[in-house]
Amino acid sequence: MNTFIQRCLHGGVIAVLAGLAILLARAVLALDPEGRGLADTVSAAIPDSGVLHPLTAVLLNFRGYDTLLEIAVLLVAVLAVWSLEPPVAPCARVLQEPAHRNPVLLVGLGVMVPMIAMTAGYFVWVGAYRPGGAFQGGALLGAIGVMLASTGVLPSSIHRTIRVRLAVAAGFLVFLLVALLTAGGSGTLLTYPKPWAGLVILAIETALALSIGVSLALLFMAAADRATVHREDAP
């Protein structure tokens, strides 16, 4: 009897999902195949945006408010992950053997980290003209963090220092202050003064990249910590 109900439920869910797929497919097929969305509008507004690349213009200027909130999401995720730390912090690391005992790893790090960091900086700067920007740069910085954490260079309890907290929050803080100051200046959030728009965006992007990188690395470390503990505890 129980399995019968389960089967009915299973069938029902599949039917609903199939219906959902058909509904969506029908809607997609009914859309105008030549619909251009806002492509032309964006192109027309690019000269006023302070940057040349449309994606960056949308992210940091036209819909910059979304990005502000999105960075808040990342910050909230970091806070949330920290808040879950068990009362006694685990000392486990991903690699039991610290890197400074392994010369190959150490040299590798010495080469890779500056290179990646430079690439990240380039990405942030180039975002104004071609594909790139804070997210790509931040992701690379995050990769540095992951490398350092995996090799045991960074301790897992790193967030206890105010400098780390500041680095995580910097992107949001800078962005928010710009938003509030522009609100005070122009009556609406995030209306950048025209001649300065490019510079303001670059400043925001730099802070964002830093915070995104640090946040991603910290999220990874928190999850990795947990994963290690998980493995050790498992029977």
Added chain:
Amino acid sequence: MTVTIYSMAAIALFVLGLYGLWWQPHLLRKLVSLNIASAGAFLLMVALAFRGGDPDPVPHALVLTGIVISVSATAFAVVLAARRYRETGAVELDDPEERP
């Protein structure tokens, strides 16, 4: 035509992801399923942005925002699930062996 193929694939991914979210008992599998569904949604956005020849940047920006949100939520969910495992030993949402 390309748009249609990508769109249909995206819809399929989305629906499969939702199915997995419902059907898979293990929390990590649920999370993977959820990410598959997200991938479907993002793919659909990018695909539809390509309809008019040169791509519409707005959906791309939206996808980027969506990805960051998805990454944040996934990381949090993983840590949450791990913490719960430490507390209760449960790896499934309705784990019958969950310690009270």
Added chain:
Amino acid sequence: MIPDTLIPLAVLLTSFITGIAILLLGEDRVRLRTALNLTGAVLKLVLVMLMLWGVFQGHAYQTRIPFLPGMDLVLRADGMTILFASLSAVLWLLTTIYAIGYLEGAPHRRRFFAYFSFCVTATMGVSLAGNLVTFFLFYEVLTLTTYPLVVHRGTEKSMKAGAVYLAYTLGGSALVLVGMLWLYAIAGPFDFTETGVLGDLFAENRIALTVIFFLLMLGFGVKAALFPFHAWLPAAMVAPAPVSALLHAVAVVKAGAFGMVRVVYDVYGITVCDEEALLPAFMVLAAITILYGSLRALAQDDFKKRLAFSTVSQVSYILLGIAMFGPMGTIGGLVHLVHQGIMKITMFFCAGNVAETLHLHKISELKGVGRRLPLTMGAFTVAALGMIGVPPLAGFISKWHLGLGAIESGHPWILAVLVASSLLNAAYFLPILRTVWFDQPDSPWPAPEGGRRLEASWWLLVPPLATAVLTILVGLLGGSVISPIHWAYLIVGREY
């Protein structure tokens, strides 16, 4: 002086502010609390008397507060208001005095007196309500504020009684709510108006308005303990004596009865009700309740339970009077609203005194109590004789007018009901009097505590004596301006 538009509000505030103040005071601030209680009660009485005089002179007191688009909360004083409000004000003062004595040293007195004040505020609101939605508001507040009083003792038994009480009264309120909603949909927003507001509307919506009438009347009937919705009243007897006194004589049952009065006279209009034959059903229901309540009262040995079933029976006299078309019947019903209150509250004070001083709860235990508590039992005797209808006491006046009304409206069978009911009244009250005065006690009664000369403290004696005197006075001084019967004549003059 307070302007006319604010007096109704001030009448409410005298007890509402008292309640808040008591709630804020500490549990052990007994003297201050007593002072507050008495000040509030006296102030309210003064204001009500002021209004009484004003209304008599043709003043219009009205407070209007916007509530919803097209719907105001209206507080105002008309003849019926005065009848009910002065009853409540007088009895609140007396009951407060009594409760202070009765609960001396008991726990949770802060909560008790606070909710007591809120309860009176709600009762006053019911009497002052100038339209149905205001009436409903205070009616609901009354239900809720009475609950903590009913369950005041906090025992399992009182909790059960509280649940029964809520189930019945809120069920009744739901009926009223539906009826009110429907009525507003048909008639739009309206105030209570003498001779009714429906007029020609009735002919257009005959079926709907008939159903609404029954919804409203039965809904209010629950609180008036109309058969078959009376079961909560005897159950609520677990409450402390002052609460029972207030519930039975003034607040809850009377609010129900008053609601029925308002519906018949000031919403539908007595003429419409008569022409559309809405009333006979309620006449029969009232008659059944009167006889049923009396019969059940006969079988009770518990003192308070017997009084409770007596209330079930007596309150339906009011409905009986309303349901008879004709000035005399109406006068009988309205005046009984007051008279029953005065007499019944006397009895509950006395029952409370017996329980408080001698810890007796059963009638069979009361042998010879009269010698130990002569003043208390004297008051009880007056009230009981009044209930039975011995002239010239309060009960006689009501019954006389009801009898006249029965003949006037062409329902002579009502006379038979009245006679039967009076006989039953006698059958369950006279044995109590005999036991109390003439039976020998099984063992001598313990002497009053602390060698007091009085049978009980002043706090407990003054209220029943006062109401007993009132029972006599309202009968003897029927012609004076402030007598209830005079007001009933005044109201009837405006309703027909």
Added chain:
Amino acid sequence: MTGWTLGPEAGLVGFPALGAVVLAITAARGRRLVVGLTLAATLVALVMTLTRLLSVGAYEQDIGGWGAPLGIGWRIDGFAVLMLGLSVAVGIAVSIYSLAYFGDEPGDRRRALFFWPLWFFLWSALHGLFLSRDLFNWYVTLELSGLAAVALIALSGRADALTGSLRYLLLALAASLLYLLGVVVLYSATGSLDLAQVAARLTPGPVALAAILLITAGLVVKSALFPAHFWLPSAHASAPSPVSAVLSALVVKGGFYILARTMTGLWPAAVADGVLLGLGWLGGAAVLWGSLLAIRQQHLKLVIAYSTVAQLGYLFMAFPFWMEGVGEQVASRAWAGAAYQAVSHGLAKAALFLAAGVLIHARGRDDLDALRGLGAHLPVTATAMALAGISLMGIPPGAGFLPKWMMMTAAIQEGRILPIVVLITGGLLAVGYLFRIFRRLLAADDVVLAHPPPRILELAALGLAILSIVTGLSSLPILSLLRIGAPEGFAAYLESVP
């Protein structure tokens, strides 16, 4: 300087966010000061927004000055400001409460460290949600508030909280994806994310239907409408009490708010009658089912959480009155009723959860029988519960009476009996589950308090409870506020407000 026209509504989003990030950096240092400044600044921003609204009428703000469809827009009208007012009132009470609630025990101190930034981010996100008129921006605010809410639930660290929050997180994410897809479909069809522009460009057809269904499905899960309510009770009941208050009073309203905005915004061009009717049925079912389950619970906070399930149902019972062919009088009455219900429930439920927190704190347990006799010890809290209860039961003068009255009069004008039956039964069932709490509070048992609660906890709960009664007696100002910029086709009833 002419350029300095301050946008006060920006402060409603900005100040809590600023407070959050400052507290995230400085941790416990200067917390009281930062919290106090944030509360004061947010309140000032609300007052200024309200003043501006009253002087110029409903107005719009284009963030970044781009304007739709390129930029994101805010719409500040009566409905938005009403919800903002609710949020600020509840937020201030909860914040004051929380300052005392998280005490000096080590676990509490650690919790407080994360509570404040998370809570202020949640607050900020909710304000962003109420202000927005951009479909994708709503997605972002939903995610921000949802993630912060989940983290706040998990803060209590109890096993059931971890389970509850995890279930909530997974469902919320899936629901957001459904909503997001609906938005994508709308954008692809109309080339705009601005609600008004979408409404103007959308034509009925498979695209509109798919979009509405997806958006509705996503938001229904977010706002825990029956039968998608199952995540709510465990999540709301296991969270720390101030968090429960915020969740039940504000967070679930977010989904309803967006749905109400979309439905009224896209109405009548693209809204299918079947969807509206279905929402109404589900709402009615939620009222009955939630109340019945609330009566069966043995734990205080579960009773209150199931009551939320029931009370949310009332919000959705308004939707069928927006169907094709219903007069504007009735539609607007139902719309105003739903908005009023959102406010009245928010105030009363927050008060109830805060009061519950006091009782649980005092006794150290949360089963119903632990409440026996507490009323005598904590009369202020008991009073707060009673006042909030009056509102939830829908008994005048509680605020809960008015929305029910508006919906019932709407129903009777339309000649629909079923909603009336559900509304009245729901009220009676609410009496049933609330008096299970009250009767225990009034019981004569003599109890010893584990911890005498700080006075400020009791006062915060009482403040909200009194506000819920005041709201029940001041309908005209609230309705006339709601009238400012009411959506087209939903103003007739409000026009009659003097």
